[in-house]
Amino acid sequence: MRSLIISIEDVSDRTILEQKFVQSSHETNLLMQQLQRVETELRTAQARFDAFMNQSPVVAFMKNNRGQIVYVNQPLERAFNVKKSWLEGKTDFDWLPEKTARQVTQNDRAVLTAGHPIEIIETVSLDENQPRFWLSYKFPFSSGDQQFLGGVAIDITDRKQMEEALFQEKELAQVTLRSIGDAVITTNAIGEVQSLNPIAEQLTGWSQAEAQSLPLENIFQIVNELTREPIENPVEIVLRDRRIAKFSQDTLLISRSGKEVAIDNSAAPIRARDGQVVGAVLVFHDATQTRRLTRQLSWQASHDPLTGLSNRREFERRLAQAIEIARTGCDPDILCFLDLDRFKIINDTCGHAAGDELLKQIAALFQAQIRKIDVLARLGGDEFGILLHQCPLERSLRIADRLRQEVEQFRFMWGNQVFSIGVSIGVVSLQSTHSSLEQVLSAADAACYTAKHQGRNCVHLHPANCAD
Structure with missing residues (x-):
């Protein structure tokens, strides 16, 4: 009897264990299914992230707090002709020229120290003789207990070269304007002064800084030398009629101090590439001596x-x-x-x-x-x-x-x-x-x-x- 009771107890214990095992297996299966769903979602998210980053027009990268590269996108690979697998784990000193790596690392440290994003223009290229300019946006972030540096950058080399060309062109224009003997004033499309060269400053009595954005008639007042009647502002004619305007030989400029200067002048429209008039340029020179000589010769002839x-x-x-x-x-x-x-x-x-x-x-x-x-x-x-x-x-x-x-x-x-x-x-x-x-x-x-x-x-x- 006793052995029968023991046998019944053994069977009962086994049944309980089997039930627990079945329940545990079921829970394990549910957990595995959840893990598989999470893995699928993670893979989908990773694929979506990779697709987004790799199709982006900007280069993107991440570095740990030791300066080691932990991620780059395909645009960066193509821009520098390097493989992501080769770059990961390396610092900038492992793949960039030393001077460039030192500059980039210094900028990275400034971001991490500041603790907030920084926008900066960097010169980064594998060949120091062929510099490439990047507009970089770098930012610090944390993952767990680790600190990282993230960044995106756009290649602005063409823009910088264009800016440099425009700067050189502007400098050349300014040097030319400062060097020529004629006075030159430019205005915008509504007749406000944009620039005066030194001769224009001298003849009008107005400096570039004082005349900036003033209506031209405020600084350029002209009258007929014979009748003393005011003459219509040449720039007004140019902007209204969209044509070159020239004036008679009897034009007098009244300077800021009241001094009268005989001038010969003409004005022409400044046009954009599409032909739209965006301003006017007024060119004039002191004709006092010339006019005096002309009148002297005319007097002598008569x-x-x-x-x-x-x-x-x-x-x-x-x-x-x-x-x-x-x-x-x-x-x-x-x-x-x-x-x-x-x-x-x-x-x-x-x-x-x-x-x-x-x-x-x-x-x-x-x-x-x-x-x-x-x-x-x-x-x-x-x-x-x-x-x-x-x-x-x-x-x-x-x-x-x-x-x-x-x-x-x-x-x-x-x-x-x-x-x-x-x-x-x-x-x-x-x-x-x-x-x-x-x-x-x-x-x-x-x-x-x-x-x-x-x-x-x-x-x-x-x-x-x-x-x-």
């Missing part, structure tokens, strides 16, 4: 150097204009031809210096008797011409006679000698609509000739039909 009066060429030009105006029906001008009497005696007796002085004094005497709108000229030798502008004939004859009287009363002193002279005057009206310049001059000369042969020192009016 004036008698001895008396300062208009010369024969200028007088004939003005006379031709008066003839054309008379043909339109306007009140005609009156031409007076004057020939000094007894001038040759003084010239022969006292010399050419005395003759020249007499001519200057007579010129001043004539000038004092006529209006500013009239034209007085020395035609050559002792001959003068006067063009009385739209003056009635009777009044013109009175003026001519007054001139005759003034000369008659005039006394010329040279040394201890005193001389008196006279003047013969021929008068012609430009009332005819058919007279040419030659006919009018011939008529005036004939009238003066008649005055001389009527006893000198008198005025003779040419008959009206002689001017036809």
Whole structure:
């Protein structure tokens, strides 16, 4: 009986053990299934991570706190022509030139010490003679009780080279602008000042720093030298009409101090590659000396150097204009031809210096008797011409006679000698609509000739039909 009880107890214990074993096996199977699912998910996540990192346009890497590489993506492998399997476990000193490795390691330590991400431009390449520039973003992170450094980087070598080329181009442009003799001002598309070269600073009185972003009209004020009227800002014309703008030779620049400078200037649009106007460039230079010389030469070409009066060429030009105006029906001008009497005696007796002085004094005497709108000229030798502008004939004859009287009363002193002279005057009206310049001059000369042969020192009016 006792052995039967023992046997029953053994069977009972075995049954319990078997049940526990079955339960344990079931739990183990469940655990294994869970582990398999986790492994599958991990492999999927790893594959997804690898695909993401390997298809990324940036290089990526991870290092432990000893500087050993624990991960790189395929873009890094391709960029440096190295294998991931070869790089893992190595430091930068194992595969980069020493100078480069020292720089990269120093940057890595700065990130780990700072404890926050840092963006930096690094020069990293396997050949120091062919540097490549990288925009790197490095950051510290922890996994468990270990600290790591992660980073991504973009190759910006092309961008840096372009920036350098643009910088060199800008430097060359700045050197050129500083070197040329013309003043140059550039503006943006709304006419605000962007730059002035040193000559522009000098002429306007504004420095680059002071003028920056100001409307151009604030620093570049121009007027017409003859009328004193303001001239439209050339850049406004360029930006409005999209064309080059040039100005007359009578432009005056009023500098910041109020100084007036004669300038020649032009403005042109600055266009982008697509043809869009993005600004304007204004080029001008100090034309004071040139304009003074031009006017001096022009004056010399049209004036008698001895008396300062208009010369024969200028007088004939003005006379031709008066003839054309008379043909339109306007009140005609009156031409007076004057020939000094007894001038040759003084010239022969006292010399050419005395003759020249007499001519200057007579010129001043004539000038004092006529209006500013009239034209007085020395035609050559002792001959003068006067063009009385739209003056009635009777009044013109009175003026001519007054001139005759003034000369008659005039006394010329040279040394201890005193001389008196006279003047013969021929008068012609430009009332005819058919007279040419030659006919009018011939008529005036004939009238003066008649005055001389009527006893000198008198005025003779040419008959009206002689001017036809």
